[in-house]
Amino acid sequence: MDTEAQHTERDRPSGREERSRSACSGPSAPAEARAAEGDGDGGTAEGRGAVLRGWRRPVLIAAAFAAVxxxxxxxxxxxxxxxxxxxxxxxxxxxxxxxxxxAYGGGTAPRRGDVVVFDGTGSFLREPPPENPLTDLLHGTAAALGLAEPPDTHFVKRVVGTGGDRVTCCDRGGRLKVNGAPVPEDYLFPGDDPSRVPFDIVVPEGSLWVMGDHRSQSRDSRDHLGDPGGGTVPVEKVIGRADWIGWPLGRWTALRPTDAFSGVPSAPVGGGHG
Known part of the structure; x- marks a missing residue:
């Protein structure tokens, strides 16, 4: 005997009961079905609003983080x-x-040996490169976050001479001299000479003489001796001092001050060549 079949037949409502239930619930059933379908696929205005609200929070958090x-x-x-x-x-x-x-607020000035970032407009560059406002805005924002290379007007070099210093190259031992004292530049790239180009410069007050550590691969103050300013960079063009390597993580370290200039005397009064 098929008891399951009998049980099913007993539980089925009679025709009259079925019609009565349909009359009571019929008009709302399609609406409920449509609502259920709308809730399922996000097709209704309410569903789309919920999706937008779900995206709004992370977008606002990301925008606030970028602004900070x-x-x-x-x-x-x-x-x-x-x-x-x-x-x-x-x-x-x-x-x-x-x-x-x-680093240089409150009257503190760049010192010999500091690694600085500066704007080279007017010293290393006579004129800034052509600008595209939208491109420059996007690139400037990315560069400010360290996600892109800096603008073409920005440079990073080491301060070798400050206002009044006499910087010359080179002595008989092939060393750079500042105010007559030889400088043991242990930070130079292995195998590089302090300079293959001889020079003798007195740094104007309020300016800096800057050079790269990889002298054979660096376009620095030496390359701009004939330009306005004689290759020196005005102190007000300094953006700041490079203190840390923050990325990649394997190179995370502080840039330690060098003692290469510890034996250099103060600049002579008047900056004479003496």
Whole structure:
């Protein structure tokens, strides 16, 4: 005997009961079905609104985070991507250095041996390159976050001479001299000479003489001796001091101050060649 079949027949309502239930619930059933379908595929206005609300929160959080990073980069510490090998071995191509923008506030000036980032417009570059406002805005934002190479007007070099210093190259031992004292530049790229180009310069007050650590691969103050300013960079063009390598993680370290200039005497009064 098929008891399951009998049980099914007993549980089925009679025709009259079935019609009565349909009369009571019929008009709302299609609406409920449509609502259920709408809720399932997000096709209704309410469903689309819920999707938008779901995206709004992470987008706002990301925008707020980017705004905070840009604020920090503009006023405090800016990541700077190293675009060339002119500062090897101290800095490698692709390193992101953290530039302290407050390092020279309150009357503190750049010192010999500091690694600085500066705007070379008017010294290393006579005129800024042509600009595309939208492209420059996007690139500037990415560069400020350390996600792109810096603008073509920005450079990173080491300070060798400050205002009033006499910088010459080279002595009989092939060493750079500042105010008559030889400088043991242990930060130079192995095998590089301090300079293959002889020079003798007195740095104007309020300016800096800057050079790369990879001298044979660096276009620095030596290459701009004939330009306005004689290759020196105005102190007000300094963006900040590079204090840390922040990326890649394997190179995370502080840029330690060098003692190469510890034996250099103060600049002579008047900056004479003496």
């Amino acid at each position: 990073l840009l604020g920090v980069s503009h006023f405090l510490v800016q990541p700077f991507q190293i675009p060339s090998g002119s500062m090897r071995p101290t800095l490698q191509v692709g390193d992101r250095v953290l530039v302290d923008k407050l």
